[in-house]
Amino acid sequence: MLLKRKSIGLDIADRSIAVVELVQTNDSCEVINRGHLILPPGIVERGRIKDAKKLAAALHEVFTQAALDPFATQSEVVFGLPESQIYFHLFDLPAHQVEEREHLVLEAALMSIPLPANDLLYSYTVLSEETQKVNILLIAASRTIVSDWQSFFESVGLNVAKTFDVEPLAIRRGLFLESLSAPVCVVDIGAVTSGIDIFDDKGLRYTYSVLIAGDTLTHEIAKITKTSWEKAEELKIRVGLTKDGDNILATLVKILEPLGNEIKTALDYYKQNFGRPVAEVVFVGGTSRLKGLVDYFTANLDVPVRLGDPAVKVARRKKSPSQTTKRGIKTEASDQDIDFYYLEAIGLARRAFPGWWESIDPSLNLAEVHEVTSSKNVLAKIERTIGKEGIMVENVAKRVWSHKNWLAGFAVVCLIVAGLIGYWYLFYKSTNQYEAADKPLATDNRDVSSLVFPERPLKNLDSNLGIDADVGEEPSPGAEPELSNQEPDTAGLEEPSGAVVNPELQKVLILDTPTGWLNVRSGPGTNYPIITKVYPNKSYPLLQEGEKWYKIQLDNGSVDNILPVNNKSEGWVARQYAAKQ
Template structure:
């Protein structure tokens, strides 16, 4: 007899610039299927889809061995594509009153209309002044819809869209340490735990405090591909050879044949600085220390990386191990650390715990039209309504038969209750924009410019000073007629382009474009030469 009330088995899908990982658990939280494929260049860049057709083909390949074929999945977006902010609202609010208060604070905190984003929030901690904090996360709708379209083309609907920091915490922190019900203290922990996921293009840094809640989330725009590129450039070898050298020698200074360690050390310095800044911010804001750091991502497999961080930071450094938090066997050649994020995504679907769902708004918007379509069909066709009611009564009868008559005589396996979701007494920090490794980074936005910035008197800059446009979550940067996000947009510029700097004022640069036309851009996405 089928169990109509069994917990659904969601598939976790982690899509990054370089690879796709998929993983699914059974009802006993053991791996039932998992797989991984590497992506070629030009398919995904900085979390944005460049070639949907090739990505769909790669998804078909990675899902080929997953049986039965999944119909829904939990995904996450790159931290460079999400915006995370701690908001303060009056304590005691619930339901619609809380939602309105959060929306009001969010509108003043993010520099683009909420109507252009998918968002979610979870309650965090209470403050001594009678206020409450919430962890608010959002992402541009066009980014989320792009992934939904590709997945839907392969017959998969999005069940939830999580953020990477929370997913990693779910996977790498043991149950006694991972986020659970508000106010619950983690067994044996008196200091925060940092997770540094050194991926291909970016490093995601998250600090979980002793109340098992995400307190700091930072993104550093330096990771494994930067190390590989530097090795290739310094040693005059191709990318494949450089990648092999990085994996073979890494940061292991004990190997006499290691001539790549100094190259990697120079590049990884930015990651170490990002870690140091995040710790300093955590200490200042929360008055707590970080007790250990868990390293994750493909670069965590480099020889000597834990020892390198330990020598520079003087902290307990470990390589994260999602296998210690779940059951099941891992195939040789596929290190579990590569699946850390997708493990957390699959746990989102099975257990919940501390999690956000940026796709919740989209699902609500789709539910109303579907309900309206069903109502119209029922009114227009009495036969349709009769068939539906007959099916509903049949399903109800089966359920009653099973749970009232049959189930008392059928032994059932014990079910372990999942801890209630939601952290307590935390104040998460904002996520970092990939322009500079800072512990209090600028927001990620579809139109990445500060909201309502007044235009003070600009100061003249020396002639021919030049600036370079830095990466943005949308792949472009708006150029405005004057300094301020209330000024009209006159054109767009792209990351990597260089322009002459004409003037500079608080938060804005005036640049000279083609044809000597001037315009103003947000300074947070511009680097001086």
Template structure:
């Protein structure tokens, strides 16, 4: 009997390194058949953006060669789009109507993602949450079109075919688990710029939160506290970590102080999830990312009292090191269709199409060239030239005349243009009438819900008004006015603005 093994390919590119994994499914099961990685030169990739495409292309070719592949081979990779470029958001849809879900998603993006919807590429998944009265939950994943297009163009020039632009937090989970957990698990990925808190339940990713402190913050604090350069601080962190050693024994204390703050915020998020989401309590915390590999980190987390078990993440397949967890999860998506049911991906915008001249103009130009070619032997003096130019002018006049009248017939028969996206969004959350705007007679405060991204603050009570600021999750504001679903708040510096009330709770 013919036995064909299935293979899939995962590619993880961060600010610091590239990791690639080849998974292979055989009759005996799934395993890592090849893995390879390389450390990137500083400045090659910064905050998920390509800064030196040629260096990155050379490094990528070296990694692919290390796993026995050539970039020109027709392999389809799953690529993990850097987390700093991706916005994820999970929320409950009230009174779910499958015919209205696209509009609800558009409104949610408008209120939670700090980019115009027209500048984003996004997808979503919906799933039933039976833990709290059969609610319907939605999981949105979005990224700026420009940045995604940069990566698409890079892979095209590198000759690498990418099948899916995946989401880092989902890939990291898949790199450690082959299915969703029976009880909630908190995954903490301490990256270069941010630390991502993701809580997975039997439904999939159910809660996420970004902490603006991570590996680079540690290096900056080391550089400042020890009065050394950033590059030296990076080397010190990597070489000694939380172990006292080298010429700077105080380094371990500085790193520990930053980690204490990160884990305090992690605990706050777990407490919030346990109290508000209706699931059983989180059973364990799993830490991944470069910081989790620092010397002394495993000993450090044993000293934490978070009320829940905590450990460093390990890859699902032991033949690869922990630095390959995300790449394993990326490859797993292509190998197992199970994950496509719950995990959205980032749609890749198509390349810009070069505008071509209308067909009728091209035909006219071609005929003009043929006329000139035919008439050239007959043109022997200036008088002939004048006659030729006159004939060309007459032909052009007839062309414009007939094109106008024929075009007007076609234009009259053409359908009306579609309603613009901005008008559709405005219809989702209509602006209130003036008489519905009520001023608050006493000081009332609201707190922004614990959403995954800052909330838009607008100039007026509606989506058509300009965004004038951002309101951070869990931040409190004084209420000035209320208008149907919108709340006017006072910002720092004396400015005022409106937020969508569905994303705020009154402070008792």
């Protein structure tokens, strides 16, 4: 007997929407309906809704194209939060009792994720468990942002599942039907950022995001050719990494080289930490179709490289030309080698079915409210509990002494006191053991890559969470934030991540911070050691620009008479507390 299940996957990115209806018959899957369109700028930015009315109209268009009635469907629609709004944290917990795990993971979330406790929505899964340690994958997002998306779907009457999926995990499910037998690196080149993720049979093992993507390439082409954005985009697609345009080829290679270096770093990290090499690198995302891109990375990476296509069969329909709707939204031709547009949507739809991913892929559910409190609140609860037990001890002692059983009473009091001391000892031992295990080593390892922060300013952070002056808090009201989500022009092209900057041409001004200083670290991440501090209203030469960090030249090996650790004369500061001059 054939058992059929249906589900719908909805992928909303900054520049596109894709929807698929997937049918599963026993062990096989097929896409029976699909739709895709390109979103104009300004509707969704960095994974946040900016124009709900236009987004609702776009949803109507794409469901119409897919021959689906979103309001009549009985299937829940599975939606995935964009990677730019997800925090990933991969870490090890020391050996512990299972009942202690929730508390330890909560402590890790509070220490690692720069969100206030009342806005923190998180989930986790155990990737592996050994005698001395447990490897955890933690994902988190802003409760406010998740709630905004849910409210939007409710307002348009769309039956979206309460559990939100996560972009990189959905892409892997779209690429592979079965659990992985060998580790794979997936590089998702989007419009604004590119994600580098490594998966194995246990799940996600490495994730990193860089500010090198399709828009970066278009900006630079527009700059060197002195053409419009539209013309530069057309040149990028038509010429790509071919010899037909030598100037364009050289420009694109210069931009893609740092991305290749980050991929090499990821591959080395996995091999060093897990003892085996990554089997292949799979490129996905619209820019991955750039002419010559696979050949370029094949020549520069010591590992097989290929383009990623959906592992699920896409049913063919009659071809129709692309067109622009009355609302200015461009719909793609229904069948012109564009299966890769639906890759993530297919992975989202598969989430509704049972499969190997259930035990290794966490998801976010707004209905599952965790009691998120700070460490101080946790300790306060224990102190109140012990305070009550102290009163109980006193009352027991009084009753025992009133009956003149002084020897028995003394023994009872000693036993209770010993129990309380043991309780305190075990709690602090587990807490301190965890904190010691979570502290970063003073080395430039790539564990920093396992913590990816969203591409947006973070507001209203709770100072009680112990977040130092690195990331996670808004600049002071007088500081002017970077407008990284503006439609870019060629004059304001941002340097690609990892690009070296001439210090004589550009400087970085330190902005006001809540603490009155800004940490300088040995690498671009909060788990690199602090080497010194710098203070607001001072400028430093800019050496290198990363996605969320600036590398600066320090003053003669010291800053305000504070000698940096290891006598380093350069270091990294968080971009949101610094501005290029």
